[in-house]
Amino acid sequence: xxxxxxxxxxxxxxFINSCSSTQIVNxxxxxxxxxHAGDWKKVLVVALLRNETNRRRTEDEMVKYLxxxxxxxxxxxxxxxxxxxEEALRSxxxxxxxxxxxxxxxxxxxxxxxFVPEQHYMYPMYYSxxxxxxxxxxxxxxxxxxxxxxxxxxxxxxxxxxxxDKIIWSGITETYDxxxxxxxxxxxxxxxxxxxxxxxxxxx
Numbered sequence: 001x002x003x004x005x006x007x008x009x010x011x012x013x014x015f016i017n018s019c020s021s022t023q024i025v026n027x028x029x030x031x032x033x034x035x036h037a038g039d040w041k042k043v044l045v046v047a048l049l050r051n052e053t054n055r056r057r058t059e060d061e062m063v064k065y066l067x068x069x070x071x072x073x074x075x076x077x078x079x080x081x082x083x084x085x086e087e088a089l090r091s092x093x094x095x096x097x098x099x100x101x102x103x104x105x106x107x108x109x110x111x112x113x114x115f116v117p118e119q120h121y122m123y124p125m126y127y128s129x130x131x132x133x134x135x136x137x138x139x140x141x142x143x144x145x146x147x148x149x150x151x152x153x154x155x156x157x158x159x160x161x162x163x164x165d166k167i168i169w170s171g172i173t174e175t176y177d178x179x180x181x182x183x184x185x186x187x188x189x190x191x192x193x194x195x196x197x198x199x200x201x202x203x204x
Contacts, residue, residue, distance in 0.1 A: 021178065022187035027171035029201045033161070040099040044162075046073040048105040054181055058104060061185040071098075093162055100168075101160045104188070107172070110152040118145040152176050155188055169201060 043066055047058035056074050063070035082088060093101070152174055159169040171192055178184035196202040 022173050022175040022184075022191045024191050024195050025172050025174055027195055027199075028169070029196075029199050030166070030168040033168045034200065035196075035202050041069060042096075042098050043070050044073060044076060044093060044098050044101040045070050046101060046103040048103060057181045058185055061182055062102065062104070065189070070102075090165070094165075098162045100162055103158045103160070104185075105156045105158075107154040107156050110154065112150045112152065114148050114150060116146050116148060150176055153178060153184065155184075157188065157192060169196070171195065 045059050045062040045066070047055045047062070049055040049058060056072070059072040059074060063072050077083065077089075081092075153176075155173045155175065157171050157173065158167060160166065161168045173188050173191055175184055175187055178187065193202070
């Protein structure tokens with residue numbers, strides 16, 4: 001059981017409804033890298049979102065399922081830290097003992113306008129008088145056509161090995177009409193963990 005719980009830490013996963021609206025459209029992994037239970041002790045989680053509130057909420061959700069191993073970037077990299085100094089960032093996270101970093105970045109939001117055509121619902125009216133039934137024929141009612149707008153969120157997720165100083169996994173997901181940051185994060189985690197298991201990147 002502990003081993004299974006640790007696997008969950010690798011990607012902040014909770015069990016959700018099987019009818020997920022998220023799918024992976026592209027992914028890559030380091031063919032020489034495999035993750036085993038106990039490999040990572042400290043993981044930096046980063047949500048690269050313009051909206052500060054959404055960024056913090058996303059990182060909080062990511063950290064929540066890392067079982068104490070995750071650290072949010074907004075709490076770790078304070079306002080005084082110079083994010084433009086690449087070398088300083090590299091030295092800091094290595095010296096502070098991070099094993100990996102997980103990042104999420106919103107690439108695009110596509111809006112698709114879909115027309116739902118007019119619907120006719122037919123019901124026979126039964127009369128005791130056949131001639132009235134015959135001439136009246138069928139009674140019906142109609143639901144007029146209308147437009148709906150579907151939003152597709154395209155997210156890039158990348159995992160880095162800090163000690164090796166390189167990328168080890170990346171993937172692009174598409175999520176349709178997520179119901180908030182929590183649902184979006186959970187669905188992406190579910191889809192990516194499943195993909196990692198299929199690839200053999202995660203070994204149970």
